[in-house]
Amino acid sequence: MPAPEASRPGFARWLSQSNDVTSVFLAAGQNPDLINLAGGLPEPALWPVDELAELAAEAVRNHPVETLAYGPIPGLPALRDLIAARFSTPTLRLGRENVLIATSGMQALELVGKVLLEPGATTIAAQSPAYLGALDAWRPRDPEYRPMRLEDAGFDPVTALAGAQFAYTVPNFSNPSGRLVPLAQRQALVDAAHETGTWLIEDDPYGVLYYEGAPLPRLLDLSGARKPGTYDGPVVYMGTLSKELTPGLRIGWIIAAPEMIAALAAAKQGSDMCSSGLGQMIALRAFERDIPGRILPDILATYRARRDALCAAMHEHLGEYLDWQHPSGGMFVWARARDPRLDTDRLLAHALAHGVCISPSSVFDPEGLDRGAMRINFTLNAPERLAEGVRRLASAIQATLAERS
Amino acid sequence: MPAPEASRPGFARWLSQSNDVTSVFLAAGQNPDLINLAGGLPEPALWPVDELAELAAEAVRNHPVETLAYGPIPGLPALRDLIAARFSTPTLRLGRENVLIATSGMQALELVGKVLLEPGATTIAAQSPAYLGALDAWRPRDPEYRPMRLEDAGFDPVTALAGAQFAYTVPNFSNPSGRLVPLAQRQALVDAAHETGTWLIEDDPYGVLYYEGAPLPRLLDLSGARKPGTYDGPVVYMGTLSKELTPGLRIGWIIAAPEMIAALAAAKQGSDMCSSGLGQMIALRAFERDIPGRILPDILATYRARRDALCAAMHEHLGEYLDWQHPSGGMFVWARARDPRLDTDRLLAHALAHGVCISPSSVFDPEGLDRGAMRINFTLNAPERLAEGVRRLASAIQATLAERS
Structure with missing residues (x-):
């Protein structure tokens, strides 16, 4: 009969201060219909897959010591x-x-x-x-x-x-x-x-x-x-x-x-x-071989069009709820609620229920206190899907505000 | 005229407690004739390079999202x-x-x-x-x-x-x-x-x-x-x-x-x-594809022969200075000096001057106090080079002991 099991030493304190937004997103990712506006993911269709495949093989074959x-x-x-x-x-x-x-x-x-x-x-x-x-x-x-x-x-x-x-x-x-x-x-x-x-x-x-x-x-x-x-x-x-x-x-x-x-x-x-x-x-x-330089024009054209599509849809559906600036680059629009009762942590829960995902401002605040804004990504999804995501987000905002009134 | 430069904040304290043995080894690696018995490096000739090259290309081509x-x-x-x-x-x-x-x-x-x-x-x-x-x-x-x-x-x-x-x-x-x-x-x-x-x-x-x-x-x-x-x-x-x-x-x-x-x-x-x-x-x-299983017999045969070559050379040249046990696996022989005056930190300096490199015991002691042993690797070098390394090490040991007597 083995001795009874003792309790284990605890984990380091910082683990209890960790935010769980990433695991919320990962769990949400199981839903294939979810429109992910939360992450900062690039569009895989822009990658030069065949050239990278060939390059990987050459790297191993011609430089086995440096690579392996x-x-x-x-x-x-x-x-x-x-x-x-x-x-x-x-x-x-x-x-x-x-x-x-x-x-x-x-x-x-x-x-x-x-x-x-x-x-x-x-x-x-x-x-x-x-x-x-x-x-x-x-x-x-x-x-x-x-x-x-x-x-x-x-x-x-x-x-x-x-x-x-x-x-x-x-x-x-x-x-x-x-x-x-x-x-x-x-x-x-x-x-x-x-x-x-x-x-x-x-x-x-x-x-x-x-x-x-x-x-x-x-x-x-x-x-x-x-x-x-x-x-x-x-x-x-x-x-x-x-x-x-x-x-x-x-x-x-x-x-x-x-x-x-x-x-x-x-x-x-x-x-x-x-x-x-x-x-x-x-x-x-x-x-x-300047692969980054060769694919950059396509990347810029694609992301520019997506930024414009997101901002146009936001203008149409979210203008009464949010303020934001049209970014001249990057991957994100940062939008702040006009109504202080719009808590974006609460919004995230409603958004997931509506099949869309954004990043609430609390996770970008070391104190976790800012609950009035959100980050919206425009690089991963095609224009029509961005527009659908914005429509879902508008419904989620209405549901969040209804809950609080 | 810019303002005068202020001094920079210091680095975290642990950096000053870091051992410098790795940089000693890296500097020594510039000498192409050095026989490296210090690291824990495998023999690159045992790697299935062409198969891995092909596998790398297939991985990218067939699974671009998972790989990239x-x-x-x-x-x-x-x-x-x-x-x-x-x-x-x-x-x-x-x-x-x-x-x-x-x-x-x-x-x-x-x-x-x-x-x-x-x-x-x-x-x-x-x-x-x-x-x-x-x-x-x-x-x-x-x-x-x-x-x-x-x-x-x-x-x-x-x-x-x-x-x-x-x-x-x-x-x-x-x-x-x-x-x-x-x-x-x-x-x-x-x-x-x-x-x-x-x-x-x-x-x-x-x-x-x-x-x-x-x-x-x-x-x-x-x-x-x-x-x-x-x-x-x-x-x-x-x-x-x-x-x-x-x-x-x-x-x-x-x-x-x-x-x-x-x-x-x-x-x-x-x-x-x-x-x-x-x-x-x-x-x-x-x-x-069981590549590890297929190459293992070659790895074992190669390393076993090298272990035996190292131990035989040690027996011939180092038996009067060191005690060690013939390991039944792994990559290292751990050898302890018989003479307490043989400080293996000092030995490392002499060994480098003699064109051979070992790992002194101080780096494996959290307090850095054990200076009476060394780790000798047998996987990287062919038998004749291991024997030459041992001969150099014997000369370095003699030089170290001469310095202290």
Whole structure:
């Protein structure tokens, strides 16, 4: 007769503070008729499948050691060199020592938290509302958040950054707000980072997704232009293959001062040792053949039309309930309820019952308090399905408001 | 004129406690004549490169969404099912809810630390000496270590496990000691885990590498046999593709109670969201075609011969300096200096100067205090090169002892 079973030790505290929105979405995904406006998913029909298949086979056959063996912790040297060259400009000099390859942009966020956050004792100045995934990545290290509301007239970057361990921004079509940070504010953020010493994270998954207008300079560009020589400034730039090629290869990159790259490599050693050699080699060859450049026009045309279709349907069906801005790029429309009684957490439940899914604002607020807005994605669904999703959302809003009146 | 640059915030404290042995090895790797007996690297000539190339292309072409899109956080359902079936036995019932796919065995270690360690406030009972990578994975969360010396006559598993958050073991050919934990001790560890409630980590990268004798039951098997029904016991089993196929795909798996898998999935969401779909699909197809089973005889024959070559050369050249046990599997010989003046940290410096590289015992000790032993790998190098490495090591030992006398 074995001894009686003892109770198990508990899980770490942060797990009880985790939001369950992702599991709600996954469960909802079981419903094939659900129109998913919640995620940030790309359109698979835009991927060059046959070319990637051929490229995968060539990568393994011609480079078996680079693709199948353990690789260097900070990434394949040739891919690091390529990323350095791709982001260098006449006033921004980058070398291999400025680049680390990460297993996705999500891992890039996790690694930065790992090297900069002292558990329970660090302040992050974060663009507000903030990307859910960044909050997920940093939650186990229990940071304090100082919200940066960049659109506020009185926003002062030096006050915002002083004393924070790092500042977190998504200057191009922020997730969730879709906001494009204007040039003057970019310059002010960079100047504040140099003045205060605070690290300045530039998370840039959507930098290729400009539907109108010329791309603005990156924070990294503005910081590099302040000083000649190999980059060693305070900006930590994060890029990803997910939006310009495909997400499933799980390849991202960090560009930063060499001392930061060295710290991130020490962190990566204990996280997953190195990123997939096969994924890295496919990324390298894809860039060398300019596959991202070749498919970009199609991506832009498709997503631009979908953004327009979503906004037109919203104008028709949601104008009396919501306010929003037409985003000039990215993947999302951020919409705020006109009626303060419209709680978007409650709306989510009704939306699921009506066969549509949005992301409520509470998940983009470190405190979980903002229940008045929502993020709506326009990249995954075709125009007619976006319109149907908006009609369902209008019914769900009516049901939510009826419940509260 | 820009404002003067402020000093930057410091990095998290754990980075200053990190060992630099990996960067020493990487720098040494620049020397093409160096004989690397330090790592735990497989022999690339054993990989079925053409078959994997073809399989990679098929995976992308036939399953573009599974391979190229974001996937479910805990892994592709078909791969989770396959792993569950592969490890099920008449007395161990596993389902998909018992399995999480990880981005390498290293990530499995990191995720377990993330869900079980409260920073600065948790005890790990760890088989001693302990795998360097596990120490790396858990260092940022600042655990206390309680060493488990399984070979000591007085070792009592219940005392060792009581009050610890989890116990960490490598029962098959432990890294670094090469030790095979005998059946009676496996049973006692499992019984102690059930009695105390302490989670029991079974890290099993070398479970397929038995060169003599029949494989012993896993801790997972022994725990499952205690109670019918889907597994919900305290053992957390970790496996990897790295030793039975290739490491570069970065695919590992965790088998555990459903509540643990759910917690690990929440942790993985904020670490890298999901593992590479391409890597997972290649793993799935490789198992379905039994590629690991087909190449295993060659792997075993090659590594067995190399182990014998290493031990024969050690017997000839190192017998007067070192004591060791002939391992019956795995990748390593663990050798202890007879002369207490032989400091293996110092030996590493001399070894590098002599063109050979070993892993000193200090890196396998959470306190870094054990400087009397070393880990020697036999899987990467052919027999004649192993013999040359041993001759160089003998010269390095003589130089180290000469320095101290």
